[in-house]
Amino acid sequence: MTQYAILTDLSKCVGCLACSVACKVVNDVPLGSYWNKVLRVGPNPRTEGGQWPDVYMYFLTIQCQHCKEPECVKVCPTGATHKLEDGTVQVDKVKCIGCQFCVMACPYGVRYLNESERVVEKCTLCEQKIAQGELPQCVSQCGGRARWFGDVEAGIENFEGPGNNPDDRSYDGMSSYRVRLGDATGEGPDFPVKPYEDSEVHYLPDAGNKPSFMYILRGEKWQGGEN
Amino acid sequence: MELQWPLIVFTILVAWSAGLFASQCLVAIAGGAELSEKSGKSQMIAWVVSAVLLVAGGVAVLFHLEHWERIFNGFGNVTSGITQELVAIVVLVIVAIIYLAQMRRAENGVPGKAICVIGIVASIALVGIMAHSYLMAARPAWNSIAWVLYVLGNACVLGPCTMLLAMLAARDSGTSSARLIALVGSVLAVATAVAYAVVLQGAASSIVTIGYYSDPTMVAFPMTDVPSVFAGQSFLIWLGAVVVGTLVPLGCVLAARFKKDARSHAVLYALAVLGAVVGAVSMRVAFYTLGLGLFVF
Numbered sequence: 001m002t003q004y005a006i007l008t009d010l011s012k013c014v015g016c017l018a019c020s021v022a023c024k025v026v027n028d029v030p031l032g033s034y035w036n037k038v039l040r041v042g043p044n045p046r047t048e049g050g051q052w053p054d055v056y057m058y059f060l061t062i063q064c065q066h067c068k069e070p071e072c073v074k075v076c077p078t079g080a081t082h083k084l085e086d087g088t089v090q091v092d093k094v095k096c097i098g099c100q101f102c103v104m105a106c107p108y109g110v111r112y113l114n115e116s117e118r119v120v121e122k123c124t125l126c127e128q129k130i131a132q133g134e135l136p137q138c139v140s141q142c143g144g145r146a147r148w149f150g151d152v153e154a155g156i157e158n159f160e161g162p163g164n165n166p167d168d169r170s171y172d173g174m175s176s177y178r179v180r181l182g183d184a185t186g187e188g189p190d191f192p193v194k195p196y197e198d199s200e201v202h203y204l205p206d207a208g209n210k211p212s213f214m215y216i217l218r219g220e221k222w223q224g225g226e227n
Numbered sequence: 228m229e230l231q232w233p234l235i236v237f238t239i240l241v242a243w244s245a246g247l248f249a250s251q252c253l254v255a256i257a258g259g260a261e262l263s264e265k266s267g268k269s270q271m272i273a274w275v276v277s278a279v280l281l282v283a284g285g286v287a288v289l290f291h292l293e294h295w296e297r298i299f300n301g302f303g304n305v306t307s308g309i310t311q312e313l314v315a316i317v318v319l320v321i322v323a324i325i326y327l328a329q330m331r332r333a334e335n336g337v338p339g340k341a342i343c344v345i346g347i348v349a350s351i352a353l354v355g356i357m358a359h360s361y362l363m364a365a366r367p368a369w370n371s372i373a374w375v376l377y378v379l380g381n382a383c384v385l386g387p388c389t390m391l392l393a394m395l396a397a398r399d400s401g402t403s404s405a406r407l408i409a410l411v412g413s414v415l416a417v418a419t420a421v422a423y424a425v426v427l428q429g430a431a432s433s434i435v436t437i438g439y440y441s442d443p444t445m446v447a448f449p450m451t452d453v454p455s456v457f458a459g460q461s462f463l464i465w466l467g468a469v470v471v472g473t474l475v476p477l478g479c480v481l482a483a484r485f486k487k488d489a490r491s492h493a494v495l496y497a498l499a500v501l502g503a504v505v506g507a508v509s510m511r512v513a514f515y516t517l518g519l520g521l522f523v524f
Binding site: 015017020034037038039040041042043044060062071074075076077078079094095096097098099100101104105106107108109113118119204205207208209223224 | 440
């Protein structure tokens with residue numbers, strides 16, 4: 001079964017907020033609400049009681065984690081919140097009665113009530129784009145090329161990001177070009193992604209919902225619990 | 228999270244309604260030789276009050292729904308607590324209607340024991356299912372069976388005390404079984420309230436924090452200080468929910484055992500109901516305030 005997800009390389013994220021802005025533009029997210037937020041985590045001390053410069057910081061992107069066993073789907077009385085065959089969790093706004101139990105059941109606070117439509121909404125993983133082979137907007141617009149999109153079942157080395165097409169400099173040629181995470185990972189200047197250990201791949205806290213999004217953080221302590 | 232007043236009102240009124248219906252069923256079973264024609268009148272008053280409370284709760288919950296006109300769209304997802312609640316309410320309404328029919332047909336206005344037992348089971352099921360719908364792993368302060376027992380405790384004190392008021396209104400003197408039910412119910416309410424108060428305050432340690440952080444898109448928003456949020460609710464939980472909500476009703480029920488006149492009984496049982504309602508509101512306010520997500524930011 002397909003399970004689409006995003007992997008964010010926190011060691012590469014520069015906190016430019018391009019993902020948040022791009023998401024709002026392409027999905028018409030209301031003022032004051034976000035489908036994709038960026039937290040600045042830290043500065044936290046590397047060792048207990050540590051002071052600057054013995055501190056570290058990273059940017060953490062928070063959005064719907066398109067969980068494998070989403071609690072929001074279980075609590076929705078009308079089936080408005082549902083899981084598609086591609087593994088993404090979607091909201092059928094016509095069915096939503098606005099009970100907001102999905103908002104309560106989500107461990108990550110990424111759902112909200114759209115005040116004008118009076119229904120709950122959240123990140124769709126740009127279903128309108130990925131269904132036709134494009135990348136989610138937050139991935140294609142990532143300033144640090146820290147975000148990668150793909151099917152978890154196919155392995156994260158097969159996740160894809162935007163790339164520089166050496167053979168076709170047209171808009172279509174550039175926008176359709178893809179770089180595999182596995183091909184981009186290695187030591188040296190030819191590889192934009194540095195190697196990582198399995199222990200450096202993290203998830204947000206799991207309340208039994210099995211979040212599918214992943215975060216790579218190299219050499220620093222992941223804040224916020226482990227699975 | 229924000230206070231959800233329609234849900235606060237709904238959960239109190241449903242617990243009250245179901246508790247009252249279960250109490251009248253218990254009185255009908257345990258009344259024995261005490262049952263008289265007056266019992267039929269007190270049963271009818273209790274049934275009407277229970278029905279009014281349930282309808283009022285149903286109206287209150289509609290205010291929570293942003294698109295209540297769509298409720299007939301679905302409700303097909305059986306894993307949803309709301310769907311389960313709806314089923315439990317429909318079952319209780321059917322049982323209550325059968326109960327009413329039997330009341331009307333019985334000579335003394337008291338229905339048969341079988342429907343009473345079914346009524347008690349349906350009432351407990353409704354309150355349990357309603358409270359269970361809030362058990363969510365995403366909200367550590369909510370995710371405890373102690374919450375379900377606490378809401379059942381609400382029903383245990385609100386129901387019998389209201390039943391006693393109904394009996395007083397009907398001048399039904401056969402109150403010994405109802406008074407015993409009220410005493411046991413009040414003790415259960417104290418025990419369940421203390422248990423949930425302890426669980427609620429202890430939930431702070433289950434919330435995942437990520438050390439120092441900020442949200443660059445909402446820089447004016449303060450970060451959630453989990454320990455101070457929990458500490459800020461202690462007063463409401465212990466004084467409001469436990470002392471006023473359960474110890475005052477228990478004191479009133481105990482005091483009523485030493486009084487002979489109906490007027491004193493009416494005042495004490497009314498005070499018990501009022502205290503229980505204030506306590507139930509207090510606990511629910513704390514419940515929502517402390518209903519922080521597992522992953523707080």
